[in-house]
Amino acid sequence: MPPSMADRRLYRGSSAEERKAQRREQFIEAAIRVYGAQGYRHATVKAVCEAAGLTERYFYESFSNSEELLVASFQAVKDFLFGELEKAGAGSPGDALERTRTVLQAYYELLQGHPQSARVFLVEISGVSPAVDRALVAALEAFGELLSRTITPRTRGGAADDPLLRAGVVGGVLHIGLSWISSGYTRPIHEVVGAALRVCLVLNPGVVKPGRGGGV
The missing domain is CATH 1.10.357.10 (Tetracycline Repressor, domain 2)
Known part of the structure; x- marks a missing residue:
C-alpha cells in the first residue's frame, strides 16, 4: 500500500530534520577547526561557513549568532x-x-x-x-x-x-x-x-x- 499524504509529509519532515541536524554537526566540526586554528575572536561566520562547505543561510538555520x-x-x-x-x-x-x-x-x-x-x-x-x-x-x-x-x-x-x-x-x-x-x-x-x-x-x-x- 502506498504511504498516505500524512505519511509522506512525515517522511519528508524527518528527512529535512535529519539534513538540518547533519548541517548543524558540519558547522560544529568546522567551528572547532577554525577556532582551534585562528581563535574565536578572529573567526567570522563566513570563515566557518566556508570550512563547513555551507552558506550563511544554513548557519542561521541552526545558530542565532557566533x-x-x-x-x-x-x-x-x-x-x-x-x-x-x-x-x-x-x-x-x-x-x-x-x-x-x-x-x-x-x-x-x-x-x-x-x-x-x-x-x-x-x-x-x-x-x-x-x-x-x-x-x-x-x-x-x-x-x-x-x-x-x-x-x-x-x-x-x-x-x-x-x-x-x-x-x-x-x-x-x-x-x-x-x-x-x-x-x-x-x-x-x-x-x-x-x-x-x-x-x-x-x-x-x-x-x-x-x-x-x-x-x-
Whole structure:
C-alpha cells in the first residue's frame, strides 16, 4: 500500500530534520577547526561557513549568532572529552590512585592528540560573555565531579565534596595542561600526569597507601 499524504509529509519532515541536524554537526566540526586554528575572536561566520562547505543561510538555520555556535562547539568537545575519560577510568584495573592516574593520562593524551579541540576547551571559551561563561562553569564543575568520583569512588565527604577544593583541583589540572601546551609539550607526559596527580590528592590524601615512600 502506498504511504498516505500524512505519511509522506512525515517522511519528508524527518528527512529535512535529519539534513538540518547533519548541517548543524558540519558547522560544529568546522567551528572547532577554525577556532582551534585562528581563535574565536578572529573567526567570522563566513570563515566557518566556508570550512563547513555551507552558506550563511544554513548557519542561521541552526545558530542565532557566533556565541551560540561557540557554546555548541565547546559542548561537543566537552562531551567527547568527558566520555573518553569515563571510559579510561572504567577500564582501569587498579585502585583509586591508579584510576586517577589513568584518567589524567587520557586527559593529557587527548589534549596533545587533538590540539584544536584543546584550544576550544581551554582557551577560546573563556571571557566571551556571561552566557558562554555559564557553559564553562558548568563544564568545570562536571570535571571536578568526575575527578572526585575517580579518586574517592566509595568514600565521599570531606575534601572530595568541598566545591572550592574541587574548583582548585580542576584549575590546577587545566593550568598544568596549558603550561605544557605552551611549552610545546617539552616535558614527558608521565611528568605532567604526575604533577596533576599530586594536585588531585588534595581531594583524598589517604588514597596513598603506606609503603609507597611518598611517591605517586
